[in-house]
Amino acid sequence: MSAQLLENVLQALVAGLLVGAIYGLMCVGLALIFGVMRVINFAQGDFMMLGMYAGFFVFAGLSAALGLGGGVTAYAAILLAGPLLFLVGIAIHALLISRVSGTRSAKLEGEGHYAQLILTLGIALIVQNGALIAFGSQLISIRTPLSSTAWTVPLLGGEVMLFINQARGVAAAISVAVIVALTVLIGRSRLGKALRASADNPDAATYMGIDVAHSHRLAFGLGIGVTAIAGGLLATTLPFQPFVGLDYVIVMYAGVVLGGMGSIGGAFWGGMTIGLVQQLSTLVLPTQLQNTAIFVVFLAIVFFRPQGFFGRVSERT
Template identity: 55%
Template structure:
């Protein structure tokens, strides 16, 4: 058996796993922020990912006639411009809907408001799904750029005929994702805003005594959480076709990444997403593609047996 094809397959799968995992990690950072601060399981997170995809496509279409940017630069700029509108939408949804069943208002209620939170976020998910289906139809779309279907060919091992192909659109999206994760971590671990969010998460009652408005902190966390995931969706749309139901297939991956990395830890969520991406791709070498999700949950279950708080999680660290 020739060694080169085996090495090529393993390296190609590993590279694909790292690139997929980087985007999963950015998605999971949004989930980790919301859960870490609010302790809310947001079933609509996948739909905010979908909104980021559509937002990036239509924003890029609006920027294109201006001619100020190239197609590729305009597409990535459109991804970043999608974040603020989704952030505002998140603030509005929290203010009108979720604030009634979260924070201090839910303290002392049965289940601490978690039953109502699950039903509310599931309802938001269904509403956003069906609105997107009505407005955009089920026709798959993609934010195509000149680099979306282009690839670099790399021969990582000198003297061996083993080439690895790297999709340029996915690679650039990964670099942007890494930069965003670093910025998010620094913003929420080193700034006064981040400290106030952690205080509101650790002890809401004590936080109110030092002048922190807990409901406002939760609203900001929810807004940032959905905006981060929406931006991740826009980055995925550069190389991946999507339709209104795309959020469902990513929702389980996002929450699996958060649990695997450690609940309440942004860096843990990122590395959890990275691990899931690698496991998902590596498993395709020796398992049918239909069982990739099974491989993810096998790793998740084994990890939780060994470390119930997740790989990077503790009982007190939230960022």
């Protein structure tokens, strides 16, 4: 393998890992909602878009009010967008989603899934067009000094040079930190136990004194907040507009299915796989065919392992 080819492969591999970490974070948000609530949320990509705009405007507000700028302020604003969208998720669940999920869904046709599909598609259309009216269609991004700078890593005595975009590197590190924090929250805290109990057996959880409706509301808010942070991190390297959610909601669902429906850790690795395939495919395919490569690999993996990487096979009786 020539030095140039090796450099191209390693460059694509590193880019895939960095982008995949952000994809993994956005997939985790969707997996959290489905894993706890069993709700198919087609508006997830549009809530991610709102996270992008929230990060952008919080960054602009902090810069104007405090006279602060640069990378630290931008990433602080992106992290603040998470709690803001968490509150939005709580409100959306209380007003709308709770009507077609939880114990109420048992009385609906198809256990509420038909109503959930129509409702979340309607929310997506309202959010998209509302954002278009409010923010316009112009492409914007959260630009920081890190967005246009890179770390240089020499390999093989300088024959191979890797260029790692600093904004992507910091975004990937923050993504991993958020996922680790979320994993600890779900696995170790009292709240996490309540969420897992509500997901595994809502009836038994109710008998144990757990407010399942409240757990579902928190899970929906957390899922929206986590995906909003991922959107803000993505906006430091890529421009966005009100319809950007359409481009990523398919990536989210593909990552969740690859990881195994309901598995939070699996969703992260599913998103990581999509990022790697997307970037490595550029070595042999034009950029326009990246999504084609993603779904060819997706179909191949699902063909041999339908339950995903970490999913469980359920037997029907």
